[in-house]
């Protein structure tokens with residue numbers, strides 16, 4: 366059956382890379398739901414050979430899947446995975462190694478520890494400590510780090526909770542991911558105690574405001590227990606100045622967490638790693654391999670500078686699972702340091718592709734994606750009918766179609782971008798997203814497929830001009846050079 370899955374995947378990948386491939390089928394959500402329901406009803410057909418039936422089911426999945434491997438896919442921060450990893454994934458699913466304790470998953474646990482050590486070294490932490498854990502996604506990694514920071518600042522909180530007088534404050538930029546605010550809510554710290562710092566004209570945190578804001582909070586009775594830097598932030602892909610933020614955090618004794626779920630992978634590249642300058646000064650770093658290292662979801666690492674901090678988040682005893690007094694086993698048994706009990710062999714796909722292709726492959730993928738973003742930026746910047754507000758710090762680019770011949774107000778421009786995106790989605794040639802920044806709607810691309818080429822970028826702009834021109838009741842604008 367695995368062989369059959371392999372050939373279904375091969376056909377899916379071949380179809381995805383055809384030049385005129387649509388990124389998905391023209392089916393509404395309820396039609397797809399019906400297909401999924403119907404397949405269950407048909408299970409009662411006993412006359413079918415199970416292998417044939419399996420092939421049909423796998424082919425059904427593939428036929429309605431979004432084709433992330435299309436060079437015209439420039440959507441979310443979800444990559445087209447390196448195809449070979451599917452082989453490891455199939456084996457992992459089949460073996461179901463339980464990651465709660467080492468004795469249930471000796472090799473899968475070892476892979477996790479080896480990857481933690483390697484990624485910590487890439488950050489610049491050269492001791493061999495297994496100071497980290499794999500967890501189910503960047504959101505949970507951020508929550509876990511904030512929990513550890515809370516427990517360091519408020520050592521009685523695990524048992525007694527936080528009192529009203531304590532007022533735990535977390536500071537982050539206005540562009541930080543929603544998981545930071547969600548963590549404040551989930552952990553009972555209060556979303557109102559998340560204080561946002563404004564951003565500069567490149568949408569990076571205004572570090573010049575950070576120190577005074579922390580002091581202001583302290584003067585009014587707040588206890589600033591954590592600063593979160595974004596590397597990059599989700600909306601426009603801007604990377605905060607981690608080094609400068611670390612200066613402030615060190616001076617004032619505040620836990621620095623770097624949400625580098627997307628950008629930590631740039632550390633593999635000699636060319637890009639300076640964008641993460643100062644990351645080794647953080648107390649904790651969240652890193653999604655399922656973003657820029659092109660392995661499938663989920664594969665997230667939460668890494669700590671110090672081993673002892675990696676035990677701060679959780680304080681449970683469970684004699685049926687782990688030995689509370691054996692420090693050696695505590696490092697090996699994942700459940701002591703993660704929210705999850707049962708956990709998939711999350712590090713295995715990364716270990717597999719790293720061992721198969723070497724880490725240089727990661728550098729090349731990241732460099733290619735950032736190069737594509739810079740190429741798109743220059744195409745947009747050279748044209749007079751697009752606005753591109755931020756030089757990309759990463760492989761995320763925001764822009765909008767705004768032909769200057771027609772003076773449009775903010776509402777009209779916002780409406781135009783939405784109509785363009787809806788039409789692009791309806792045509793199914795290009796997949797991109799949108800975001801609202803300071804009340805303005807932008808089209809948003811994540812250049813995350815290394816197989817995207819210049820011509821795909823040019824074709825995207827042509828399609829936007831055609832759709833935008835029609836939406837404005839005229840002809841598509843042609844590209845005009847500025848100056």
Ligand SMILES: Cc1ncc(COP(=O)(O)O)c(C=O)c1O
Pocket residue numbers: 442502503504505507541542544595596597598599624626627653665
């Ligand atoms: C900056 C940032 N942090 C956290 C997350 C959440 O990560 P995950 O989707 O792995 O939960 C994202 C997702 O895109 C992100 O961009």
